[in-house]
Structures are given as structure tokens and as C-alpha cells.
Amino acid sequence: MEAPSVASAVFGKLTMNFAIPEELLEYQDSVYEFAKEYIRPSTEQRDRDSEWNPEIWKKMGQMGLLGLPFPEEYGGQGADCLTTTLATEAFSRGSTDGGLTLAWGAHTIIGSMPIALCGTEEQKQRYLPRLATGEWIAGLGLTEPGSGSDAAGSMSARAEKKGDRYVLNGSKMFITNGPIGDVFTVMAVTDKAKGPMGISVFIVEKDFKGFSVGKKLNKMGMRTSTTSELVFEDMEVPEENLISRENTGFLRVGKATLEWERTVLVASGVGFMTYMLEEAVQYAKQRKQFGEAIFRFQSIQDKIARARMKIDTSRLLVYSSAAKKDRGIPTPIESSIAKLYATEAAIEVGYDMGQIFGGYCFIHEYPVERAYRDARLGTLGGGTSEIMRSIIAANLA
Numbered sequence: 377m378e379a380p381s382v383a384s385a386v387f388g389k390l391t392m393n394f395a396i397p398e399e400l401l402e403y404q405d406s407v408y409e410f411a412k413e414y415i416r417p418s419t420e421q422r423d424r425d426s427e428w429n430p431e432i433w434k435k436m437g438q439m440g441l442l443g444l445p446f447p448e449e450y451g452g453q454g455a456d457c458l459t460t461t462l463a464t465e466a467f468s469r470g471s472t473d474g475g476l477t478l479a480w481g482a483h484t485i486i487g488s489m490p491i492a493l494c495g496t497e498e499q500k501q502r503y504l505p506r507l508a509t510g511e512w513i514a515g516l517g518l519t520e521p522g523s524g525s526d527a528a529g530s531m532s533a534r535a536e537k538k539g540d541r542y543v544l545n546g547s548k549m550f551i552t553n554g555p556i557g558d559v560f561t562v563m564a565v566t567d568k569a570k571g572p573m574g575i576s577v578f579i580v581e582k583d584f585k586g587f588s589v590g591k592k593l594n595k596m597g598m599r600t601s602t603t604s605e606l607v608f609e610d611m612e613v614p615e616e617n618l619i620s621r622e623n624t625g626f627l628r629v630g631k632a633t634l635e636w637e638r639t640v641l642v643a644s645g646v647g648f649m650t651y652m653l654e655e656a657v658q659y660a661k662q663r664k665q666f667g668e669a670i671f672r673f674q675s676i677q678d679k680i681a682r683a684r685m686k687i688d689t690s691r692l693l694v695y696s697s698a699a700k701k702d703r704g705i706p707t708p709i710e711s712s713i714a715k716l717y718a719t720e721a722a723i724e725v726g727y728d729m730g731q732i733f734g735g736y737c738f739i740h741e742y743p744v745e746r747a748y749r750d751a752r753l754g755t756l757g758g759g760t761s762e763i764m765r766s767i768i769a770a771n772l773a
């Protein structure tokens with residue numbers, strides 16, 4: 377019997393393809409320019425005041441960003457995963473607004489893609505066009521006060537079928553866009569005995585009786601996004617708001633959305649890192665100590681070179697995972713590696729670029745301070761670094 381090649385035995389078929397069409401790069405530039413011109417000037421103030429700005433959101437809708445990956449017949453742009461990833465990186469780098477990039481990702485990817493990927497025709501028609509313009513804002517309700525990493529195993533929100541409706545009880549914690557959202561895709565247990573195979577996902581509207589929103593959480597970073605608990609008390613959800621079939625919420629709908637999350641949302645970290653490097657290089661060239669620009673000191677150059685290396689590596693991992701996904705190749709391991717590497721790199725780059733700013737990195741007005749705080753969420757949200765490591769290692773067990 378022929379031995380498997382080293383590559384296929386350990387990593388599966390290597391299918392990297394590095395060509396990115398010119399028009400896609402031009403589109404990426406246009407998103408960068410829009411975010412830099414229109415959003416960056418107010419980012420520092422909105423971060424300081426933890427302010428949500430509906431005007432900016434409306435403008436993002438007009439730019440086609442809010443429904444970027446939705447099919448065109450439902451008001452979207454029909455963008456694939458790589459295009460959405462490139463746009464997210466450019467938006468984060470141009471706007472320097474991690475919170476708004478997160479709110480956009482929570483709306484477009486984790487909140488809406490379950491409907492776009494697995495919804496019925498009626499669900500797509502009712503929700504996607506309004507979500508694409510930004511008239512409605514979406515979010516995902518998965519995490520609970522008592523269940524995070526073990527989201528499926530410890531889930532306690534329950535949905536019980538009563539006639540033509542489901543009655544939901546429970547609560548969801550840390551929900552991005554919670555205080556401002558109109559529509560949430562919410563996971564709840566429909567058959568406890570089946571564990572992860574007994575979870576369903578529902579489209580919940582904020583006006584449903586029994587729905588309420590907890591107080592806005594005061595966060596360390598991502599402060600331009602809003603986060604809260606969602607509470608369901610005997611909340612009635614019409615049966616037509618079940619996405620896909622009963623008990624397929626976690627393994628089918630969740631899985632379909634997860635790989636999008638672990639490439640598109642992670643791309644914002646690549647944007648932060650690039651921005652922090654740009655700022656630090658500029659500062660190092662003009663800041664003089666001991667009679668010369670600090671850029672000339674070897675230990676400063678070491679930080680700059682390492683940052684560049686980590687950014688390029690993260691970018692390649694994220695793009696490669698997105699491009700593979702677009703070719704129909706499942707990427708559970710690649711997207712976990714991309715998330716783990718890029719989010720940890722963003723914190724390391726934030727630390728090193730801050731060091732270049734000396735004491736100024738500790739002052740709010742200096743841009744690296746905000747990016748460093750925003751980057752902290754990366755290793756926590758959407759599956760922690762510890763969980764990414766266990767997924768990657770389990771694949772090799």
C-alpha cells in the first residue's frame with residue numbers, strides 16, 4: 377500500500393491559491409478609503425463616549441456593506457467569503473474602529489448568515505432586504521450567563537412547541553448589538569436528551585412579547601459596539617421562524633456560519649495590526665532620543681520586523697481559509713488556526729507597537745491605545761484561544 381504523502385497525512389490536501397483578482401483589490405481599496413474618510417475622524421470620540429452612531433450605520437447600508445454576502449435577489453451584493461474578508465480588513469484598518477467592525481460582523485455574518493445560508497424563502501424575503509439596508513440590525517444569541525465555551529452542552533435556554541408556536545425561556549449573555557438590534561438568531565434546546573443534536577435556531581424580533589434587553593455592558597474595548605444580555609420570558613415565536621429543521625441549529629446552521637465567522641471577523645484583527653504598524657513606524661521615524669530617530673535603534677526595528685512578519689502570516693492564513701471556503705472545501709481546522717494565530721498576534725503586535733510610543737501609548741488620544749484594547753476581545757469571542765487549540769489538536773489525535 378502506498379504511504380500517504382506528508383502533506384495529506386497531516387494537513388489534508390494543500391490547496392492554497394494566492395491569486396486575488398485586480399478588481400477585488402480595487403474594491404478593497406474603496407472600502408478602505410470610505411472608512412478612513414468617513415468613519416476614522418470620529419472614532420476616538422465615539423470610543424471615549426461608547427457611542428453608537430445610526431448615521432454611520434445608514435451610510436454603511438448605502439455603501440452595500442451591511443448585506444455584502446447576501447444574495448443579490450434579497451438586496452445583498454452576493455460577495456463570497458474572500459471578498460467579505462478583504463472588505464472587513466480594509467474597513468477595520470481605514471476606520472480604526474474595532475467596535476463598529478464587530479457590530480458589522482455580528483449583524484452581517486453571525487446574525488444574518490444563518491438566514492441567508494439556511495433560511496426558508498419567506499424568511500429570506502422578510503428579513504434580508506431590511507438587514508441589507510440597515511433598516512433592521514441583527515445579532516446572534518448563543519452564549520448564556522452559564523454557558524460559553526461549552527455552548528451546546530451547557531445551554532439552558534429552552535424552546536417548547538405549543539401548537540403553531542414555540543415558547544422560549546432563558547437568557548443570552550454578551551450579545552453584540554443587543555441594545556440596538558431588531559432581529560436575533562437565537563439558539564435554544566428543543567430536545568434535551570439529544571445534547572448538541574437537540575438544539576434549534578429561531579429568528580426572534582425585538583417586538584415579540586416576552587423579549588427584553590438587559591443593560592448595556594460597559595466594556596474595556598470595542599466600545600463603539602453595544603453589548604447586553606437578552607432575556608426571554610414565555611416569549612412566543614411563530615413556528616415559521618424556525619431556521620432549517622428542528623434540532624439542526626447547532627450542527628447544521630451553526631457550523632455553516634462558524635467558518636465565515638472565523639475568517640471574516642478575524643480579518644478585522646489583520647486590519648488593526650496593519651494600522652498599528654503604520655502608526656508606530658511613522659512615530660518611530662519622527663521621535664528622536666539620544667540625538668537620532670528611535671527607528672534607527674535595533675530593538676525598535678526588531679519589533680517592527682516582527683509585527684510585519686505576524687501581519688503577513690495572519691493575512692495569508694485568513695485569506696487562504698476564506699478562498700478555500702469559496703471553493704467549497706470545508707475549513708474547520710484552517711479557520712481555527714487562522715483565528716488562533718491572528719488574534720494572538722494582534723495582542724502581541726499591540727503590545728510591541730505600544731512600546732514604540734513609550735508613555736504616549738498609555739494616553740487615550742493615541743490610536744495604538746484603542747487598537748490594543750479592541751484587540752483583546754479576539755482571543756475570547758467566537759471561541760477562545762484555548763478552544764481553538766483543542767480543536768486543532770483533536771484533529772491530530
Ligand SMILES: Cc1cc2nc3c(=O)[nH]c(=O)nc-3n(C[C@H](O)[C@H](O)[C@H](O)COP(=O)(O)OP(=O)(O)OC[C@H]3O[C@@H](n4cnc5c(N)ncnc54)[C@H](O)[C@@H]3O)c2cc1C
Pocket residue numbers: 482515516517518519523524525526549550551552553595598603753756757758759760761762763766
Ligand atoms: C464583547 C463581547 C461580545 C460578544 N458577542 C457575542 C455575541 O454576539 N453572541 C454570542 O453568542 N456570544 C458573544 N460573546 C460571547 C463569547 O463568544 C464568549 O465570551 C466566549 O465564547 C467564551 O465564553 P465564556 O466567556 O463563557 O468563557 P468560559 O467558557 O467560561 O471560559 C473561561 C475560561 O476557561 C477556558 N476553558 C473553557 N473550556 C475549556 C476547555 N475545554 N479547555 C481549556 N480551557 C477551557 C476558556 O478558554 C477561558 O479561558 C461575546 C463576548 C464578548 C466579551
